[in-house]
Amino acid sequence: MYVYEAMADAIAQEGVGHVFAVLAEDNMELMIELQDKKDVKIISTRKESGAAAMADGYARVTGKPGVCSVTVGPGLTNAATSLMTARRHRSPVICLTTEINSFDSKVFKGGLDQRRFAEAIAEKYIQVYHAEALAEGIHLAFRHVRSGGGPVVLAVPREIMKSVLDMDWEYSPTEVMMPAQQRIYPNPELIAKAVDILRVAERPVILVGRGVSGSHAEQEIISLAERTGALIATTLLAKGYLADHPRNVGIAGPFASKEIHAILSQSDCVIAVGCSLNNDTTEYGLLFAEAQIIHIDQDPAAIGAFITPAVGIIGDARASLTALNVEIDRQRFDRKGDVWRDDIESFVSSSRSALPSPYAVAPDAIDPRQLIAELDKMLPRERIVVTDSGHAVCFVADKLSVPHPSQFVWTPDFGSVGMGLYQGVGAAVGRPDKHVVVFTGDGGFMMGLEELDTAVRYQVPITVVVMNDGAFGIEVHLLEAEKKPIDLALFNNPDFAAVATALGAVGLTVRNTEDLRAAAVEVAKKNWPVLIDAKVNPHIVHEVLQEVAGRYLVTRQDGQNS
Ligand SMILES: Cc1ncc(C[n+]2csc(CCOP(=O)(O)OP(=O)(O)O)c2C)c(N)n1
Numbered sequence: 001m002y003v004y005e006a007m008a009d010a011i012a013q014e015g016v017g018h019v020f021a022v023l024a025e026d027n028m029e030l031m032i033e034l035q036d037k038k039d040v041k042i043i044s045t046r047k048e049s050g051a052a053a054m055a056d057g058y059a060r061v062t063g064k065p066g067v068c069s070v071t072v073g074p075g076l077t078n079a080a081t082s083l084m085t086a087r088r089h090r091s092p093v094i095c096l097t098t099e100i101n102s103f104d105s106k107v108f109k110g111g112l113d114q115r116r117f118a119e120a121i122a123e124k125y126i127q128v129y130h131a132e133a134l135a136e137g138i139h140l141a142f143r144h145v146r147s148g149g150g151p152v153v154l155a156v157p158r159e160i161m162k163s164v165l166d167m168d169w170e171y172s173p174t175e176v177m178m179p180a181q182q183r184i185y186p187n188p189e190l191i192a193k194a195v196d197i198l199r200v201a202e203r204p205v206i207l208v209g210r211g212v213s214g215s216h217a218e219q220e221i222i223s224l225a226e227r228t229g230a231l232i233a234t235t236l237l238a239k240g241y242l243a244d245h246p247r248n249v250g251i252a253g254p255f256a257s258k259e260i261h262a263i264l265s266q267s268d269c270v271i272a273v274g275c276s277l278n279n280d281t282t283e284y285g286l287l288f289a290e291a292q293i294i295h296i297d298q299d300p301a302a303i304g305a306f307i308t309p310a311v312g313i314i315g316d317a318r319a320s321l322t323a324l325n326v327e328i329d330r331q332r333f334d335r336k337g338d339v340w341r342d343d344i345e346s347f348v349s350s351s352r353s354a355l356p357s358p359y360a361v362a363p364d365a366i367d368p369r370q371l372i373a374e375l376d377k378m379l380p381r382e383r384i385v386v387t388d389s390g391h392a393v394c395f396v397a398d399k400l401s402v403p404h405p406s407q408f409v410w411t412p413d414f415g416s417v418g419m420g421l422y423q424g425v426g427a428a429v430g431r432p433d434k435h436v437v438v439f440t441g442d443g444g445f446m447m448g449l450e451e452l453d454t455a456v457r458y459q460v461p462i463t464v465v466v467m468n469d470g471a472f473g474i475e476v477h478l479l480e481a482e483k484k485p486i487d488l489a490l491f492n493n494p495d496f497a498a499v500a501t502a503l504g505a506v507g508l509t510v511r512n513t514e515d516l517r518a519a520a521v522e523v524a525k526k527n528w529p530v531l532i533d534a535k536v537n538p539h540i541v542h543e544v545l546q547e548v549a550g551r552y553l554v555t556r557q558d559g560q561n562s
């Protein structure tokens, strides 16, 4: 038996489902072997950045490890930005690669100190030093990602990979060996301390992060909101959590409307569950400056990472919320009538249904707010929404609804443009039962369009909405704020519908709502990749960017940011 055969057996037994690979002379035997396994499908991608980001998107929506395979040296360097994005998200991604014996730059694909490079972009670099250690290396990698440690690069040197395994091969998958997931129960004294705060809180908010979405704590959050009169808000990544609850005010932070923002800033108590309280959510702490913070997270490192809480509780979300509810009942208090204002629910409901400011009408471009509002009605309800980075996706963050945070994939974790289509294809491969819709700017699309071909080759029924302002919009608006020329950030784009059609997808151009209705017919078929080139009005600037541009200008004038 060759080592690559043993490796294929191990990966298949790990139940990964799919492997995203760019074929090369060092991984091809392994991929051919894997292709023969009945439970593994290889997705042969165009570029390693795509393979690694697809593995990330796949992992985010399936919860399974996402595996990619790239060639030594340039394959790994190509995968770097995607792996770094996965790292910032702590995605369970395993990047398989090989090793060559020399760092010598005269050697083909040599010259890179792969360990140092990989350790800078992934959480771990595991090298298999000899064939007998293969199972141990694979175990280490899967245990690491399955326990939430973030991406791993697993390198099996070429000579080892292609050698004969001189031992009996037996592999037990890590899932069997790892303990079942256990709930961490909170310390009762800290629960009592938290309840002391809640007993007198007048304007409490339950802030839900993505850590909560997997713990089935919906009922406990609703009960806590009922007992304490708290409003419910989410982080950006937990968008869609309990969205229909009458006390849910949506995303906290810069994406909140002015009215909701004003309400949240009056909060005197925040029960933050499964979120980091990072600077984006709390606006550098300013949003909740007046509030006492009760921070609940099962990861001790998350508590106090950004804001020092009044009470920090290490515990599972559901177990901790249950404990809070039980303690509130034991102390028999009901704050419901005494908190916030009497009409808070009707205020929340009217802020949700507030009419948008009138849309801009232009002959050849649609207002991006109108585009998203119309797509919200037209796209299949059971959607998975994946965003790229840039200005345009800000409209998606606050104006497009998602059924649940697990169906919202926000890829700017590392701030990189160009991850949206990649992760979208991976997500669509992982969840064929849902309809994946990718939102990207024209700049982001052009950074990764080669993988539209992958979607076509594998008949992945994905919808890609290019919000096309013919520009690096963020740069345009920041340059304009500085009164600098913008020509370097403007692009005379090709006809994206024609490009998509040439790649084998269905390509459509949208300039108005009528065009959109025609596009919706194609999307509803859900049987083929569809690209919608939406020409958006470039003069509509999202409030978040208006604010960033304002701040940017101030710091530039102060000289702090130059
Ligand atoms: C890899 C990478 N390169 C450059 C940037 C800087 N950058 C941020 S937004 C942006 C413009 C993206 O343009 P587009 O996708 O069209 O989005 P828009 O802002 O126009 O909506 C660029 C180049 C980045 N964030 N990441």
Ligand SMILES: [Mg+2]
Pocket (backbone or CB within 6 Å): 441, 442, 443, 467, 468, 469, 470, 471, 472, 473
């Ligand atoms: Mg653009």
